[in-house]
Amino acid sequence: KRPSSLFVTKPSLSRGSGQTPPGDMQATRIALILLPLLACLHTASAFSVGAKLPSILSRRAAAAPRALGLRMGAESYCESVTETIRRKTRTVIAGDVKIGSDHPIALQTMTTSMTSDVQGSIDDVMRCADAGAGLVRLTVQGNREAEACYKIKEGLLKKGYTTPLVADIHFAPKVAMMVADCFDKIRVNPGNFADGRKSFKEINYENESEYQAELDFIEETFTPLVLKCKEKNVAMRIGTNHGSLSARTLSYFGDTPAGMVESAFEFARICRKHDYHNFLFSMKASNPKVMVSAYRLLAAEMYDLKWDYPLHLGVTEAGEGEDGRMKSAIGIGALLQDGLGDTIRVSLTEDPWLELEPCKKLKLIADEQLEKKIWSQAVPTWRENTRDFKTFTKREGALPMQKEEDKIDIRNVLHRDGSVVSVVSLEQLAQPDTLYYNLGCKTAVGMPFKDLATTDSILLTGVPPASDKAARTAIRRMQEVGIGIIAPADLLKETPLDNSIALYDLASVGDSVPLPEGAIRYAITVRGDESDDVMSKLKTLDPLLIMLKVPAGVSRVHASRRVFNFMKESEIMTPIIHHIAFGDEGKVKDEIVLRTGSTVGVSLVDGDGDGVCIEGEGQDLNFLRTTSFGLLQGSRMRNTKTEYVSCPSCGRTLFDLQTVTEEISQSTGHLPGVTIAVMGCIVNGPGEMADADFGYVGGAPGKIDLYVGKEVVRKAIPSAEAVGELIKLIKENDRWVDKEEDEEKPVEKVAEAAA
Helix, strand or coil, X not given: CCCCCCCCCCHHHCCCCCCCCHHHHHHHHHHHHHHHHHHHHHHHCCCCCCCCCCCHHHHHCCHHHHHHCCCCCCCCCCCCCCCCCCCCXXXXXXXXXXXXXXCCCEEEEECCCCCCCHHHHHHHHHHHHHCCCCEEEEECCXXXXXXXXHHHHHHHHHCCCCCCEEEEECXXXXXXXXXXXXXXXXXXXXXXXXXXXXXXXXXCCCCHHHHHHHHHHHHHHHHHHHHHHHHHCCEEEEEEEHHHCCHHHHHHHCCCHXXXXXXXXXXXXXXXXXXXXXXXXXXXXXXXXXXXXXXHHHHHHHHHHCCCCCEEECCCCECCHHHHHHHHHHHHHXXXXXXXXXXXXXXXXXXXHHHHHHHHHHHHHHHHHHHCCHHHHCCCCCCCCCCCCCCCCCCCCCCCCCCCCCCCCHHHHCCCCCEEEEEECHXXXXXXXXXXXXXXXXXXXXXXXXXXCCCCEEEECCCCCCCCHHHHHHHHHHHHCCCEEEEEHHHHHHCCCCCEEEEEEHHHCCCCCCCCXXXXXXXXXXXXXXCHHHHHHHHCCCCCCEEECCCCCCCHHHHHHHHHHHHHHCCCCCCEEEEEEECHHHHCHHHHHHHHHHHCHHHHXXXXXXXXXXXXXXXXXXXXXXXXXXXXXXXXXXXXXXXXXXXXXXXXXXXXXXXXXXXXXXXXXXXXXXXXXXXXXXXXXXHHHHHXXXXXXXXXXXXXXXXXXXXXXXXXXXXXXXXXXXHHHHHHCCCCCCCCCCCCCCHHXXXXXXX
């Protein structure tokens, strides 16, 4: 609890002249009293999986940023919400790479070799540069590594590589001063550059001088590096990490996007004080929703202050494989769609050069959006007035209601946390056992049953004739276990199907919709580029759901925003499923993951959307289903498997991160609702694990520390025993369930794979 004599900030930290109006002073004091409580409540905030609307307490917290330095006055975070226009920035120069809106988006990665291993680091940088990296970052944790940096730079120049090198600095201001003599850019973490190792200690400041003393210490510690970078024209990234906010920041803001922005601004103000402007910002988090929110708030504050510093984008600790790519696409892609971002990195628990391919694809998606203006111009003119980027609000679609005359349970065709709809062809219906497997069903004696990640409804591309008994039986069995059957209305008129859901195009219907024989509900396909008159039909219709299928040549993000804005204005609560279809570009799985995450994820992180339907011609149905569930989980909607927060490895890593992450996922991947953090070192570990249930962290070479939430509970466990100890820890906390045997693949599936 704070004393009644709570202070307001000095003029250097407050808005305008620095004088706090008398009416604001009491609000400031109340806000500061509430903030420690808010910090404790943050883990149940709107950024958690399945979270509800923000509470009145979380809304009151908005008063605090104003008191502590953030202005919170901007009404926009990007140039336009109706078309993609790149945010205008100054140019930051790092070596021979220019960063900013007048230049192509730069691609980055980070070496995994120990920086003290000079030849290994040189080899890493060369391989990354050959793969397309515009900048390469190396961790520099001590004097030995700083001395190695000179040799690394010299060795690369001898081989003809001029790729700018970035020093990653934590805890070590003196090391930063050393490496600024040879590297092209310095990344400082404002959460630990001067504040030391992570602490969740709540600080109670008795008076203004105590708080100001900490800011003075930061300025004293950071100013020499600022002056040196200015003198040598070395660039800098002020890179906030959600997981390493200082105890000072946590005490006032909690683990929030506002705290992330203010943490960076404390350092930026020092740079500006000394007329040093060759720097950029980043706001990284492992949770894409937190990450997107922080960057938007940062951009809004810069608009308000008329600052124009570039942005480096990244979802930290994204993980590996499809999940890591999906989370990165949701976070990075959502921001690129709004014209934010000047450099990007996809942080994967994989070899660093493998990060460059998804980086290139995300850049390509952004470039297409920027260049093909017709995509957004195809959407009729509209004005957004229902989305507040400062406050996350989930649009809750109304779930289906059972009617007395219904012969099946219609309530299960959609899921409250986000639905998955799979597109199924007649050819796939002809192999029911394979179909059940690909839809994620469990089976017993040929009968399907819904599991945790089973498709909620299917969309048929063809309706089997009544004479096709096998296909009709398969459909009936799916309906009996709650899988909805959707089919185009024109096909159902020709071939009736009992208990089906008829799908109409919005443009083709009138004020009422007659159901084809056998159908019990109807759904509507909306494109997003219809005229206002056509869109208005939705006010008089009552479909079970809407399939939002934006056509080729139209910007999906902006068409989707128009539809959701209309629905909110009209107070229409019909569930909306994002339907995205791929043609030739969908032959590559990564393309589907990255495009879906970028163009659909941007809506889901805004709380707009009740599910997804991914259609890929010739693509594996099981892959499309798991990708759909991956999108929902990455967007913090529906949790169907263990969530991993896994760092990408660097020279600080104290164990083989890729091997250990794979071992942990193999042992614990069947625990939906459980989040496990796998961290190579202590830098971001405890903080990122504030959002995790359990943590596996490198504490020393060959030794592992285990966490439950924020607290370390077992220390210095030999690496060979650590995974087993982690499993014991999960069991002790009653979060373990025994793994079921994998469903046996059907015969036709094996035959298909063999072919």
